[in-house]
Amino acid sequence: MKNCALCSILKSEEKRIILTTTPSFVCVNKEPLSKSHIMLLPQRHVCKLDELSAEEAQDLLTTIHTFSAHLQEKFNTQGALTILNHGKHKTQEHLHFHLLATDGNLRDVMSPYLKAPYRKELTLEELEKLASAIKDGLLN
Template sequence: MKHLWAPWRMEYIQGDGSPEAGCIFCVRDLAGEDEKRLILARGEHAFVIMNKFPYTNGHLMVAPYRHTAELGELSEAEILEMHRMLAFSQRALTQCMAPQGFNIGLNLGRTAGAGIEDHLHMHLVPRWNGDTNFMPVFADVRVIPQHLEATYRHLSRCFSSWGT
């Protein structure tokens, strides 16, 4: 029997980091904790954060600082900065990780798949040819080949030019 070592999964299974434990996207005043929280870039209205429970390595999210679940409540400035951060993030991931494609989207509401439904956020998931295998289908397990902290260190170099 082979073992798949994924120590970060226990936190997810046990519910730590769930919406009930506090909103992970309400980080405006927590700039000193960016590395701990896996925040790669901050703007005036929005920020880029790594997904702690990713579909693939480099799975990022872009969120506004303002706590809202309603897309229609975003200001023009929030929408523009989030879109610019999304485009910058795609370029940074392309430069750092060389994916062959991306999935980009929003899950609005629990029924649509939002794990955290009270604070909207956009997902940017890099994809590689052959990155889908039998594990998610048969075992409900995702294989993430690199530790989150190593991915953060790698990507933080590519995000150092944000805002310049």
């Protein structure tokens, strides 16, 4: 897509690229949150998850698996965090996964971002309401 900063990595920022597969590529983040912070993307400009072909989806998951293990070993962590950005949001519309080696978890990343309490366990009734609200219209 024209003017997509992530599409342009393939064309003009090859030095950031770590790996290219037929449908996907892996590169370092332009503003890395850590030395292990990479991005995994389809080569084709895709905005939404349901626009990925089966081949692209399979390749991305396989590549995430490979790089997750590699980064954990290289950066000596017991885990890795993967976040999927898709759809329209503040940064890029090109679907992409962020992956970084960390012993932290989703709460460490998202709690300050969402200005949410680090831990706040809800009652079973409150959880049931949340589940019901999410299920509403799911299979229509």
